[in-house]
Amino acid sequence: MITYRTSRRTKGFGNIVVLILHVFTVKGGMEFKTRVKNESDIEEWEKSEAYDDYIGFITAMNKSVTAIPLNKTLILSDEIKKFLRILNMIDDWITEVEPLKESCRFGNKAFSTFYNLLKMRLSDILSNEILLDDQQYVTELTAYIVDSFGNPTRIDYGTGHELSFCMFLCGLYKINILKQSDSKATVNVLFSRYLEIVRRLQLRYQMEPAGSHGAWSLDDYQFVPFIWGSAQLIENPDLNPNLFVDEKVVQLFKSKYMFLGCIDFIMQVKKGVFHEHSNQLWNISGVQSWNKINEGLIKMYKKEVLGKFPIIQHVPFGKIFQFKQCDKKKTFATSSTIKVSSQSLLEKLKKPDTLEPNIINK
Ligand SMILES: *[C@@H]1O[C@H](CO)[C@@H](O)[C@H](O)[C@H]1NC(C)=O
Numbered sequence: 001m002i003t004y005r006t007s008r009r010t011k012g013f014g015n016i017v018v019l020i021l022h023v024f025t026v027k028g029g030m031e032f033k034t035r036v037k038n039e040s041d042i043e044e045w046e047k048s049e050a051y052d053d054y055i056g057f058i059t060a061m062n063k064s065v066t067a068i069p070l071n072k073t074l075i076l077s078d079e080i081k082k083f084l085r086i087l088n089m090i091d092d093w094i095t096e097v098e099p100l101k102e103s104c105r106f107g108n109k110a111f112s113t114f115y116n117l118l119k120m121r122l123s124d125i126l127s128n129e130i131l132l133d134d135q136q137y138v139t140e141l142t143a144y145i146v147d148s149f150g151n152p153t154r155i156d157y158g159t160g161h162e163l164s165f166c167m168f169l170c171g172l173y174k175i176n177i178l179k180q181s182d183s184k185a186t187v188n189v190l191f192s193r194y195l196e197i198v199r200r201l202q203l204r205y206q207m208e209p210a211g212s213h214g215a216w217s218l219d220d221y222q223f224v225p226f227i228w229g230s231a232q233l234i235e236n237p238d239l240n241p242n243l244f245v246d247e248k249v250v251q252l253f254k255s256k257y258m259f260l261g262c263i264d265f266i267m268q269v270k271k272g273v274f275h276e277h278s279n280q281l282w283n284i285s286g287v288q289s290w291n292k293i294n295e296g297l298i299k300m301y302k303k304e305v306l307g308k309f310p311i312i313q314h315v316p317f318g319k320i321f322q323f324k325q326c327d328k329k330k331t332f333a334t335s336s337t338i339k340v341s342s343q344s345l346l347e348k349l350k351k352p353d354t355l356e357p358n359i360i361n362k
């Protein structure tokens with residue numbers, strides 16, 4: 001028996017996945033289901049292949065955008081362009097769904113309408129756009145991307161949804177759809193576009209922060225853009241960390257650096273004094289170098305997001321992200337049915353790529 005997520009996060013969608021997956025399990029596919037059922041399973045997750053792959057991805061992307069600002073001209077591959085088109089479509093669907101007029105401080109119910117549209121349309125689109133013999137990969141990728149935009153019942157959004165999107169991106173590398181040469185654009189084009197979309201969703205449907213710890217957390221909604229954003233600022237001679245809380249500096253550089261884009265959004269949505277509503281970030285602005293901030297943030301991410309049961313309990317594992325124990329000598333191990341070498345994702349992305357993508361961005 002296949003169980004998808006047990007939580008109300010994916011109510012409705014679960015049944016569809018159960019039906020689809022049933023067919024594939026009969027054909028010898030792999031179960032796609034949540035594996036972290038209680039606090040003590042977190043340790044197993046941290047030792048899993050999935051965890052190793054995910055950290056490898058975060059680190060590899062971090063490395064690829066080190067000292068690379070958002071406005072650097074990049075060459076976009078057809079694959080990047082394809083997923084950018086899909087993100088642009090999602091943005092159009094937001095325009096299509098007007099918020100309800102009823103006044104509610106948090107959670108406009110029109111988000112559920114948007115979510116249902118997203119769920120329905122994305123499965124068709126991904127089935128047409130991702131051409132793989134094995135439909136289970138498409139099913140799993142679809143589940144991750146559908147879960148990337150927020151919860152339709154609670155009308156909230158948080159680092160768990162952001163995690164889903166990063167797993168979607170990482171999954172595209174795992175099954176060889178994205179290549180090493182796509183890594184800068186994965187962050188500076190796809191992830192950056194994703195951020196614009198979720199910010200628009202948060203504002204338009206007044207989405208509540210999911211599981212936020214208020215002033216004690218880094219940010220109400222995101223985490224990963226602070227990691228990759230701080231990498232962009234490494235080796236920057238002009239922008240000392242103590243300047244990122246200065247509104248004028250933020251206005252000047254918000255389109256150039258992802259980190260400052262995040263600060264700009266916080267300044268737009270939060271009232272009051274920065275060091276009060278965002279104390280954690282305020283403290284971080286006192287750190288000497290972007291390198292130290294970057295290293296500190298990844299440690300914090302492992303602890304505050306990847307190590308948290310309330311977040312990981314919702315993550316499904318299957319064929320792309322395998323829950324089995326990671327063999328340390330053979331990281332980025334994949335099932336025998338995937339023809340990918342067993343080198344780590346990091347190694348894989350370090351490998352010079354001979355394929356020249358064709359068209360220039362912007
Ligand atoms: C990010 O990449 C840079 C450049 O390779 C490196 O100095 C830094 O330690 C990396 N940080 C993490 C968290 O991997």
Ligand SMILES: *[C@@H]1O[C@H](CO)[C@@H](O)[C@H](O)[C@H]1NC(C)=O
Pocket residue numbers: 069071072073252253256
């Ligand atoms: C990026 O923007 C900065 C201004 O913030 C500018 O000085 C720089 O030349 C731009 N780089 C590119 C590649 O457009």
Ligand SMILES: *[C@@H]1O[C@H](CO)[C@@H](O)[C@H](O)[C@H]1NC(C)=O
Pocket residue numbers: 215216217279280283
């Ligand atoms: C920020 O630093 C101050 C002083 O060290 C400390 O009291 C406070 O708890 C820190 N804030 C956070 C959110 O960690």
